[in-house]
Amino acid sequence: xxxxxxxxxxxxxxTRAKRWDLIFSVLGILSLMLGILTFVVLFIDMAIQxxxxxxxxxxxSFPSRRAENAGILSAWVGTILVMLVTxxxxxxxxxxxxxxxxxxxxxxxxxxxxxxxxxxxAGIPSIVYGLLALGLFVYYFGFGQSILTAGLTLALLxxxxxxxxxxxxxxxxxxxxxxxxxACGATTWQTVSDHILPYSSAGILTGVIIGMARxxxxxxxxxxxxxxxxxxxxxxxxxxxxxxxxxxxxxxxPFTVMPIQMFNWTSRPEAAFTLNAAAxxxxxxxxxxxxxxxxxxxxxxxxxxxxx
Amino acid sequence: MSASASAPPLSASIxxxxxxxLSKKASRHVKERIIEAMxxxxxxxxxxxxxxxxxxxxxxxxxxxxxxxxxxxxxDTQWTxxxxxxHYGIMVLLSGTLTSSAxxxxxxxxxxxxxxxxxxxxxxxxxxxxxxxxxxxxxxxPTIVYGYFALTFLTPILQKIxxxxxxxxxxxxxxxxxxxxxxxxxxxSEDAMRAVPMALREGSYAMGATRLQTALWVVTPAATSGIxxxxxLGISRAVGETMILAVAAGMQxxxxxxxxxxxxxxxxxxxxxxxxxxxxxxxxxxxxxAAGLTLLLMTLAFxxxxxxxxxxxxxxx
Numbered sequence: 199x200x201x202x203x204x205x206x207x208x209x210x211x212x213t214r215a216k217r218w219d220l221i222f223s224v225l226g227i228l229s230l231m232l233g234i235l236t237f238v239v240l241f242i243d244m245a246i247q248x249x250x251x252x253x254x255x256x257x258x259s260f261p262s263r264r265a266e267n268a269g270i271l272s273a274w275v276g277t278i279l280v281m282l283v284t285x286x287x288x289x290x291x292x293x294x295x296x297x298x299x300x301x302x303x304x305x306x307x308x309x310x311x312x313x314x315x316x317x318x319x320a321g322i323p324s325i326v327y328g329l330l331a332l333g334l335f336v337y338y339f340g341f342g343q344s345i346l347t348a349g350l351t352l353a354l355l356x357x358x359x360x361x362x363x364x365x366x367x368x369x370x371x372x373x374x375x376x377x378x379x380x381a382c383g384a385t386t387w388q389t390v391s392d393h394i395l396p397y398s399s400a401g402i403l404t405g406v407i408i409g410m411a412r413x414x415x416x417x418x419x420x421x422x423x424x425x426x427x428x429x430x431x432x433x434x435x436x437x438x439x440x441x442x443x444x445x446x447x448x449x450x451x452p453f454t455v456m457p458i459q460m461f462n463w464t465s466r467p468e469a470a471f472t473l474n475a476a477a478x479x480x481x482x483x484x485x486x487x488x489x490x491x492x493x494x495x496x497x498x499x500x501x502x503x504x505x506x
Numbered sequence: 507m508s509a510s511a512s513a514p515p516l517s518a519s520i521x522x523x524x525x526x527x528l529s530k531k532a533s534r535h536v537k538e539r540i541i542e543a544m545x546x547x548x549x550x551x552x553x554x555x556x557x558x559x560x561x562x563x564x565x566x567x568x569x570x571x572x573x574x575x576x577x578x579x580x581x582d583t584q585w586t587x588x589x590x591x592x593h594y595g596i597m598v599l600l601s602g603t604l605t606s607s608a609x610x611x612x613x614x615x616x617x618x619x620x621x622x623x624x625x626x627x628x629x630x631x632x633x634x635x636x637x638x639x640x641x642x643x644x645x646x647x648p649t650i651v652y653g654y655f656a657l658t659f660l661t662p663i664l665q666k667i668x669x670x671x672x673x674x675x676x677x678x679x680x681x682x683x684x685x686x687x688x689x690x691x692x693x694x695s696e697d698a699m700r701a702v703p704m705a706l707r708e709g710s711y712a713m714g715a716t717r718l719q720t721a722l723w724v725v726t727p728a729a730t731s732g733i734x735x736x737x738x739l740g741i742s743r744a745v746g747e748t749m750i751l752a753v754a755a756g757m758q759x760x761x762x763x764x765x766x767x768x769x770x771x772x773x774x775x776x777x778x779x780x781x782x783x784x785x786x787x788x789x790x791x792x793x794x795x796a797a798g799l800t801l802l803l804m805t806l807a808f809x810x811x812x813x814x815x816x817x818x819x820x821x822x823x
Contacts, residue, residue, distance in 0.1 A: 215716045215718070215719065216716060218716070218718050219716045219717050219718045222620075222623075222624075222628070222717075222718045222721075223624070223628050225620055225624075226620055226621065226623065226624025226625075226628055226629070227624070229617045229620045229621050229624065230621050230624065230625075230637055232617065233617065233621065233640075233641060233644055233685065233688050233689075233692075234637070234640050234641075234644070236644070236685050237640070237643060237644050237647070239659070240647070240651070240652075240655045240659070243655070243658075243659050244651070244654075244655075247658075290548075291548050291551060292548075294544065294545045294548035294549070295545070295548040295549040295551065295552060297545055298542075298545035298546055298548060298549040299549055302542055302545055302546070303549070311553060312549050312550060312552060312553060314813075315552055315553050315556050316552050317809075317813075318556065318806070318809055319552055319555060319556060321739070321742055321805055321808075321809040322559065322746075322802065322805060323742075323745070323746025323747070323748070323773065323801060323802075323805055324746070324748065325746065325748045325773050325776055325777070325798070325801070326559060326563075326746075326798055326801060326802050326805075327559075328776070328780070329559075329562065329563060329776070329794065329795060329798040330555075330558055330559045330562050330563075332780075333562035333563075333565070333566060333795070334558055334562055337786055354555055357552060357555070358552070361552070385534065385538050386538060386542070387537070387538055387541045387542075408646075411646055412646070414648070415646075415647070415648025415649065415650065415651070416648070417648070417649065417650045417748075417749045418649075418748035418749055418752075418773065418776075418777060421777050421780050421781060422776060422777070422780045422794075423780075424780055457648055457650045457749075460650055460651075460654070461650055461653075461749070461752075461753065464650070464653065464654050464657065464658075464753055465753070472658060475654055476654070476658075479650070479651045479654050482648055482650075482651060483647060483648070483651055486646050486647065486648060487643060487646070490642065490643055490646040491643075494639045494642065
């Protein structure tokens with residue numbers, strides 16, 4: 199029979215262990231809060247400084263040497279055009295590669311190399327992509343510091359994100375869908391185009407949005423290709439020139455993008471330019487937040503609605 | 507097809523139709539092959555990207571190392587490639603990279619691990635559903651914005667605590683970089699912890715262990731390889747991070763391991779050169795490729811280490 203003293207000792211041990219449990223819970227919540235709080239502080243700090251600068255003029259003015267006249271017109275137009283090139287090149291390539299790896303690829307050394315290579319590409323720092331673009335696109339292909347160069351660079355950067363998202367979306371489709379399609383005599387491509395792609399499109403879209411949100415904020419590779427920071431004009435509107443040659447004038451135009459404009463303003467010593475940087479940063483964070491939020495919402499809806 | 511005997515004309519037409527449709531269509535086969543080849547080309551393109559990266563970096567660095575001996579590059583203690591008295595000691599830039607990364611990891615590894623343990627072992631379903639998207643957003647903020655935050659918000663606060671701190675310093679950049687890396691470390695570690703089978707936890711609880719004891723002595727050891735590869739991904743992110751350092755750490759090359767000083771890193775040096783107007787083919791232009799190659803080799807080593815750890819120490823359940 200257990201003695202009272204032993205019982206008390208055991209109870210003491212249990213209480214101590216439970217106290218540590220509680221301490222760790224609090225520590226966990228605090229750590230989580232620190233992360234989330236940093237984000238909130240960053241957002242609020244930027245809003246307090248930047249929002250007063252946000253006006254119609256700020257969005258419709260070119261950068262200027264006078265801080266109070268400067269705006270982000272050339273920056274947001276440039277961002278949209280660069281993103282257009284990025285999306286048009288990265289999405290088809292990434293989805294095609296993802297489909298190949300999931301639906302076609304045989305199990306052999308070639309597939310292994312491609313898979314290891316993709317996970318390795320995802321780990322390469324973005325500035326190295328900038329160096330690649332500088333050597334390859336700017337000088338070797340002679341694209342110069344153009345929208346095309348920037349768009350393609352960012353496309354290479356987000357390619358692994360889109361490939362991985364495509365593969366995950368396809369993997370979520372049950373095997374019975376494939377088997378049903380093949381049983382009806384469909385070829386691999388008919389199965390892919392009529393079943394796999396439509397069913398995985400929402401998942402792929404989520405990945406594309408996350409990739410684009412990353413591309414929008416990327417600064418280092420674009421600086422590395424030597425993009426100008428003071429652009430007080432707009433490129434010719436896309437597809438507006440004389441066809442066929444004039445339609446693509448815009449992709450060879452010099453440009454600036456939002457993060458470059460923000461970097462430019464941040465590196466000036468005058469306080470007034472810092473406010474501009476805050477305003478541009480606020481717009482930038484808002485854009486990436488909106489895109490990430492949309493992706494999270496889409497994924498949530500997807501998980502809720504699809505029951506195979 | 508026994509009925510066809512009574513109506514020969516009909517059966518003949520059906521038979522002809524069937525055999526016609528069932529015959530192997532060359533066009534369909536060719537189309538399939540072409541599509542497969544195109545999809546393969548898209549997948550193989552990623553290998554081409556890697557080859558192109560290595561080719562460009564090695565080609566330009568090769569020219570650089572014709573002028574600058576490798577021993578100077580590795581052991582010189584000055585980095586002044588743009589001055590008349592040019593020195594090319596990568597150690598100077600490396601010290602900045604290592605110092606800022608160390609500061610970032612001191613923040614990211616403990617916080618990331620605690621968050622992962624909390625989310626995987628302690629938090630309820632609701633907390634996790636809310637916290638994870640928030641952490642994802644933290645990882646989605648553009649790094650230039652973090653740089654701005656480090657320079658204009660964190661540095662002034664640190665200067666109040668430690669008045670001698672210069673306006674540009676590795677400390678503030680490193681701290682913010684640590685916050686930026688938390689989501690990567692936390693989410694990968696958490697994935698590894700959640701992959702540990704429930705039976706192990708149940709066994710531990712059945713022996714009378716508390717949640718914390720289970721988390722520390724059962725779940726963590728079982729998830730070690732995943733947690734280690736999460737740390738390595740964090741290190742690789744820190745080493746490759748550019749804009750926070752370019753904005754908040756100043757860009758003066760400085761051989762120091764003191765985070766309270768300004769300093770240049772490999773990445774911020776590349777940005778600094780790219781901002782200027784260096785002619786294509788000059789030695790200054792080639793230095794950024796040599797620096798880039800160093801960076802690539804470092805991240806490659808970390809990636810391989812992570813890959814090896816995952817393979818070597820993976821517990822198979």
